[in-house]
Amino acid sequence: MTGNSSLATKQHTLAQHTLTQQLSPLHQLREKAPMFIAVLFGVTIYASICNQFVPQDSIFYVSTYSITLLGKYLCFALLALAVDIVWGYCGILSLGHGAFFALGGYAMGMYLMRQIGDRGVYGHPELPDFMVFLNWQELPWYWQGFDQFWFAMLMVALIPGLLAFVFGFLAFRSRVAGVYLSIMTQALTYALMLAFFRNEMGFGGNNGLTDFKDILGFDLQQDQTRIALFITTAIILAIAYCASVMIMGSKLGRVIIAIRDAEDRSRFLGYKTEIYKVWLFVFSAVIAAIAGALYVPQVGIINPGEFSPLNSIEIVVWVAVGGRGTLYGAVIGALLVNYAKTRFTAIMPEAWLFALGALFVSVTVFLPQGIAGVLKENNWLRRLTQRTAQPAGGQA
Amino acid sequence: MSMLDNMRETMRRDQVWNFLQPPSVAVNVDKQILLYIENLSVSFDGFKAISDLNLYINDGELRCLIGANGAGKTTLMDIVTGKTTPDTGSVFFGQNINLLGKTEAEIANLGIGRKFQKPTVFEAQTVYANLELALAYNKSILPTLIASLNGEQRDRIDEVLNIIGLREQRAMIAGALSHGQKQWLEIGMLLIADPRLLLVDEPVAGMTAQETERTAELLTSLAGDHTVVVVEHDMEFVRSIARTVTVLHQGSVLAEGSMQDVQNNPDVIEVYLGESH
Ligand SMILES: Nc1ncnc2c1ncn2[C@@H]1O[C@H](COP(=O)(O)OP(=O)(O)OP(=O)(O)O)[C@@H](O)[C@H]1O
Ligand SMILES: [Mg+2]
Numbered sequence: 001m002t003g004n005s006s007l008a009t010k011q012h013t014l015a016q017h018t019l020t021q022q023l024s025p026l027h028q029l030r031e032k033a034p035m036f037i038a039v040l041f042g043v044t045i046y047a048s049i050c051n052q053f054v055p056q057d058s059i060f061y062v063s064t065y066s067i068t069l070l071g072k073y074l075c076f077a078l079l080a081l082a083v084d085i086v087w088g089y090c091g092i093l094s095l096g097h098g099a100f101f102a103l104g105g106y107a108m109g110m111y112l113m114r115q116i117g118d119r120g121v122y123g124h125p126e127l128p129d130f131m132v133f134l135n136w137q138e139l140p141w142y143w144q145g146f147d148q149f150w151f152a153m154l155m156v157a158l159i160p161g162l163l164a165f166v167f168g169f170l171a172f173r174s175r176v177a178g179v180y181l182s183i184m185t186q187a188l189t190y191a192l193m194l195a196f197f198r199n200e201m202g203f204g205g206n207n208g209l210t211d212f213k214d215i216l217g218f219d220l221q222q223d224q225t226r227i228a229l230f231i232t233t234a235i236i237l238a239i240a241y242c243a244s245v246m247i248m249g250s251k252l253g254r255v256i257i258a259i260r261d262a263e264d265r266s267r268f269l270g271y272k273t274e275i276y277k278v279w280l281f282v283f284s285a286v287i288a289a290i291a292g293a294l295y296v297p298q299v300g301i302i303n304p305g306e307f308s309p310l311n312s313i314e315i316v317v318w319v320a321v322g323g324r325g326t327l328y329g330a331v332i333g334a335l336l337v338n339y340a341k342t343r344f345t346a347i348m349p350e351a352w353l354f355a356l357g358a359l360f361v362s363v364t365v366f367l368p369q370g371i372a373g374v375l376k377e378n379n380w381l382r383r384l385t386q387r388t389a390q391p392a393g394g395q396a
Numbered sequence: 397m398s399m400l401d402n403m404r405e406t407m408r409r410d411q412v413w414n415f416l417q418p419p420s421v422a423v424n425v426d427k428q429i430l431l432y433i434e435n436l437s438v439s440f441d442g443f444k445a446i447s448d449l450n451l452y453i454n455d456g457e458l459r460c461l462i463g464a465n466g467a468g469k470t471t472l473m474d475i476v477t478g479k480t481t482p483d484t485g486s487v488f489f490g491q492n493i494n495l496l497g498k499t500e501a502e503i504a505n506l507g508i509g510r511k512f513q514k515p516t517v518f519e520a521q522t523v524y525a526n527l528e529l530a531l532a533y534n535k536s537i538l539p540t541l542i543a544s545l546n547g548e549q550r551d552r553i554d555e556v557l558n559i560i561g562l563r564e565q566r567a568m569i570a571g572a573l574s575h576g577q578k579q580w581l582e583i584g585m586l587l588i589a590d591p592r593l594l595l596v597d598e599p600v601a602g603m604t605a606q607e608t609e610r611t612a613e614l615l616t617s618l619a620g621d622h623t624v625v626v627v628e629h630d631m632e633f634v635r636s637i638a639r640t641v642t643v644l645h646q647g648s649v650l651a652e653g654s655m656q657d658v659q660n661n662p663d664v665i666e667v668y669l670g671e672s673h
Contacts, residue, residue: 019522019524023524023525023544023545247541250540251540251544252537252543255540257518257520261521262518265512268500268504268512269530269535269589271535272499272501275537
């Protein structure tokens, strides 16, 4: 009997220890990051090596086209992560995150345009081709500074971050939530799309920005540059993932989940929920913008189509498929759905939207927790079988 | 301008390590009255939920609010906690703090805690995390980001877990608790912050007889150091804890006094007690 009760107290202190440990962001990082990082960099390095050092006729060769495609998928994964942060953790269903992605992309595109210099079709030393074509005499003020990489990168984060701040501040302050907020985000991205389509805006109208030559002096057509961009994307995805795991594992993350589940309750506990939501929205928008900035040099173009409301809805589908509220789920969802899209559109491009719709409906009906939910459930099952396999402990 | 203010508030370095600070605004209770509610009226689409209500709550007392369904009890709490803005009237916390125009969070941080009529806890998180979230500390963003439990706070959580009898369940997800346990958890979340004023809306709904008794003991023991306002339909319960009872009827005060006085008041017998007995 005595032995049993001392065992019980030992178990008790142990449970107490893990309980408080679970509340620590570093603990969460140790739990969730290693596997993710191992898989991510395993694939990234493997693909890079197979591209550089394996002969082209080998079955192990990875083409540069595939590298670029993988890099693009990773950008989408980063974008999905951004949406999951606001939707999965705080219940803010943004159907406009494509706008932040596109703005980040445009900021990068402006830098890449300025890098072209006098190598354009019209050979103007300063003006991009489309401005010469429009008979513009000088560079508009908002294009100043974009020849500097650091300035362009600052703008990648600053402009979308500022937009998210103003939008979020107005929306959350007036306590707009739910479906109304989603509609407002759709309107935001739609309005930006219409604006960017206009030639007078000075962003290349419906052609957008393209024909980029190099980035930081490296030729964009070179395999090495492509690999460097691919690896950079992987590194940034890893950083964003770890930062998000730590934030969501901190008390701040628990407040955000609390706001998602019972906003009134959180207010009456003294949390200014609007301010939490605004800053979370800004954080998410900046991640989306960085994803856009990484995307543009890899695909070689940015045009107003990226603002299309449909794009933003697609991101939400990736997250739903992967499993919202789990960061790795969003990443898995983005990778899988985009791989499926690449495959599917090669066969039947017109039917993709229907396939996407069907996918969304079936996931919502059959896998409300997405793929991550399935993974978690199996994990849970395994633990349960392990526990029942153990001899029953003596509970006093 | 308020954007800038918010940013400054968030960035204030001097607040970062200010954990576990009790609400610091001094409430002036020179007149022994903690809550002044005067000439309060509010209507929803022409329906007067509160009409010309006057109510004074003494510092350290335990006050019971009773009244039929729809008498305006919850609405009154909504107004005091900043959820609903009244059409006219004034609400003061002590002599010096005007509660009208303050947000829910500001009012909560002044030391006014509230338990909802329908138990509301953070269902996706553990019992332990629920209590952690309810701890009193500087609740702006940066301090929250770097917050970690110190020994004092851990002891406080353990203490409250013992009081509410959820020690064994502390690692459980709150959504899996029974209705009565959720009630207890919410009471625990209220206790842990050690508020000056507790507004408790129907605490014993869904509780067993023993649990009800324990709640009664708990609330009685809180009075004195804290001021407690309890709304309850369970007359047995009210009788067991009540010192002063206020009867609300159609949005205003119908009677006030000891349980005895109130029970013998002819108006009350007519509109409320008479019906239910
Ligand atoms: N937000 C609102 N909009 C419209 N009517 C409301 C609102 N809140 C309360 N009311 C109405 O005000 C009246 C008072 O409601 P209240 O919830 O304060 O009653 P109560 O005394 O708490 O009743 P109960 O004992 O049933 O909880 C009710 O008739 C209710 O329908
Ligand atoms: Mg009520």
